[in-house]
Amino acid sequence: MARVEFRNIRKEFVDDNKGTFTAVAGSDFVINDKEFVVFVGPSGCGKTTSLRMIAGLERQTSGDIIIGDRVVNNLHPKDRDIAMVFQDYALYPHMTIRENLSFGLKNLKKPKAYIEQKVSQAASILGLESMIDRKPRELSGGQRQRVAVGRAIVRDPQVFLFDEPLSNLDAKLRVQMRVELSELHKRLEATIVYVTHDQVEAMTLGERIVVMNNGIIQQIASPTELYANPQNMFVAGFIGSPPMNFIDVQKEGNVLRMEGGAFTIPDSMAGALSKYDNRHLILGIRPEHITGEDLPGTTNLDYKYSTKVQVVEHLGSENLVYFRVGNRTVTAKVHPETTGYPGMDKTFIFNFDKVHFFDPETEQRIDW
Structure with missing residues (x-):
């Protein structure tokens, strides 16, 4: 296996009608040997383009890509010692699973005994032994995806690349395949680069996550x-389900005022917020850090907010309660x-040990 490094990678596309479009703007990062790194972000953020540049399917406009100890800028995909699993399984329908797994090695003219050993090993790792002589049409979506992964495993590459491989599966199968991919990573001790738009997938699979937006890396960190x-409002709002709440507040001395209420600023935050006197701020708080006052054992009643409930979603293990603060909808998990129904007057408790503040102009988090 090997490390992967991006050195000031930039990728631009030229459109005859719209001019130059920057898909990736000056990326610098290192993926360590045997690390599982996930690229996540909304459609068009540059994550798949980054993956395709590692694979050699897209040529970067500038910068260097290093795999292991080689600069691979001028190497064809077949010479980069990588294996890629695409969103579409792309299995040969007329071939058995055994033949699909062995096809790439046969093209490389590997010895027959070597091919049989690799195919048998991959089938064992992925639990495909009992269906090795079936054709793809006889398999479920999850089984087909395992075969697609198996074609990569038999190559024994330095780096595995996954391009949204679970997006065609239903919710239950996605959960199952996430577990299988995590176990596979531990078993193979492989370097894996994985792309997804699903932040739950990113959080459950990645040892580190690269969050991208508009071609720019917003943050690289563990889940x-x-x-x-989160370093900024984009990361705070993208990571987490439901996402972080954002509330407009006005700082006046040691008080934060919002529509319908006010909070006294804790001493621990006063210094960091001192330069924002008489200015607008964004308060960020995750849904699980807003609790209902009527729950036994609720403490820290200094940060109460009274309002009317808009909507309640009953999810069994928890309830999501929606209410408004000014022009923003706020979610409490x-x-x-906890009692609640639409139109009910209710008081919520904000856990100020867990709040964040963001500069409304830069959208960067204010450290305190």
């Missing part, structure tokens, strides 16, 4: 760090025993 300490 825990991204969730607890509360205990299922």
Whole structure:
């Protein structure tokens, strides 16, 4: 396996009608040997383009891509020692699973005994032994995806590249395949670069996550760090389900005022917010850090906000309660025993140990 490095990578596309479009704007990062790194972001953010540049399917406009100890800028995909699993399984329908798995190695003119060993090993790892002589039409979506992964495994590459491989599966199969991919990474001790638009997939699979938007890397961090300490409003709003709430507040001395209420600023935050006197700020708080006052054991009642409930979603293990603060809808993720119904007057408790503040102009988080 090998490390992957981007050195000031830039990718531009030229459109005859719209001019130059920048898909990736000056990326610098290192994916360590045997690391599982996930690229995540909305459609058009540059994540798939980044993956395709590693594979050699797209040529970067400027910068260097290094795999292992080689600069691969001028190498064809077949010479980069990578294996890619696409969103579409792309299996040969007239071939058995065994033949699909062995096809690439036969093209490389590998010895028959070597091919049989690799195919048998991949089938064992992926639980495909019992269906090795079936054709793709006889398999479920999850089984076909395993075959697609198996074609990559038999190559024994330095780097595995996955381009939204689970997007064609239903919700239950996606959960199952996430578990299988995590176990596969541990078993193979492989370097894996994975692209998805699904932040739940990113959080559950990645050892580190690269969050992208508009061709720019917003933050690279572990799932825990991204969730607890997002660098800006985009990351805070993209990572987490439901996403972080944003509330407009006005700082007046040691008080934060919002429509319908006010909070006293804790001493621990006063210094960091001192330069924002008489200015607008964005307060960020995750839904699980807003609780219902009527739940037994609720503490820290200093940060209460009274309002009317708009909508309640009963999810069994928790309830999502929606209410408004000014022109923003706020979500509280509360205990299922917390009472609430549309139109009800209700008081919520904000956990100020967990809040974030963002500069409204730069949208960067204010450290405190």
